Amino acid sequence: MTEEKKHLTDGSRIIVESAARSGADVFIGYPITPANLLYLYSSRRFPAILPAPDEITTLQWMAGFSAAGKMPVTATSYPGLALMIESIGMAFMMELPMLIILVQRLGPATGSATCGAQGDIFLLNGINSGGYHVPTFCISDFNDCWKLTSEAVKTALNLRTPVILLTSKEVIMTLQDFALESLEEIKPFEKPVYGEKESFVPYLPKDDMVPHFLHVGNPDHQVRITASTHDHRAALQHSTPEAVKNTKRLREKMIHNLSKYTYFDYEENGRERLVFSFDVSSNASREAVKEMRKKGNKVSLLIAKTLFPIPDEYIEIIEKHKRTVIVEENLTGQYRELLLGRAGRKGVSGVNQIAKLISPKEIAAEVTK
Secondary structure, eight states: OOOOOOEEEOHHHHHHHHHHHHTOOEEEEOOOTTSHHHHHHHHHHSSEEEEOSSHHHHHHHHHHHHHTTOOEEEEEOHHHHHHHHHHHHHHHHHTOOEEEEEEEOBOSTTOBTTSOOOOOHHHHHTOSTTSOOOOEEEOOSHHHHHHHHHHHHHHHHHHTSEEEEEEEHHHHHOOEEEOGGGSOOOOOOOOOOOOOSSOOOTTOBOTTSOBOOOOTTOSSOOOOOOSSSBOTTOOBOSSOHHHHHHHHHHHHHHHHTGGGGOOEEEEOOOSSEEEEEOTTHHHHHHHHHHHHHHTTOOEEEEEEOEEESOOHHHHHHHHHOSEEEEEESSSSOHHHHHHHOTTOOTTEEEEEOSSSOOOHHHHHHHHHO
């Protein structure tokens, strides 16, 4: 058997290449650590790149490109995301596809730019007023950098929505040996575009609750897009039944289509103990489970890759097991609380840490105590 040829690479290169091959065609950004490599590689790979003067402008320009039929991408960290939030809500209401790559770092405030963390979970859960979730994927390894980035682009286009791709400093910046030839081929996704002769109604939903898309400036139809409460024709309305129903639909389309963009890895090994993790902590969790199994312990493993909206499958899997340990690099157990509430559940605990990676030994100690 021929040994696979390996290359020294980082997650940023793989993400950028995957996004470009999937059909993303413009990168707009403002440099911020630890997302700088995504900016650098995109400047060399995307057909077009615009350096923005700040993060607010970044999202406004992305909305304009998306409305014109492009698939824009940006990359940032918490301080930049904080400035983008209003415009993310605007793009969500306008139903404009775009991809926002969020590289987490240690907070609060500007925090430590070169120290990783998983502290933005609560923020992402409530990023839109009203509790409307933006589809959020979370990368756990280099294979996810490739596959999940592509799925994120597809989801943005198919659901007409901003999508967040969550990752961490370690995955994005750390060089590792990796067999690039093992990655599956990616072809550009076709942008779903309205092609009928009848008048275009910009927010009239199809059976999947997603409206047809048509870019502004096309020669055949008038296109109206608005971020204010509106009816199917994008006419501004206060609280008419049609406008309220349309606003409710924005949440309902995410839930209705959730099964199409739910991704996780689950290895069942008995129903006594479960290790649940996501992001870079997944690597230590995999190693801990492997070592515990070698010692004869039956331990299942769940790696979450779709974080929001929270898939029902996660709760169902937790309920199967008598003991669950949720591993995440924040002090408060943010995702654990979102899954199970402030009161938690008997038999569920966490391994939590900041400013350093969680080790397999720490995980195993919590699982087996």
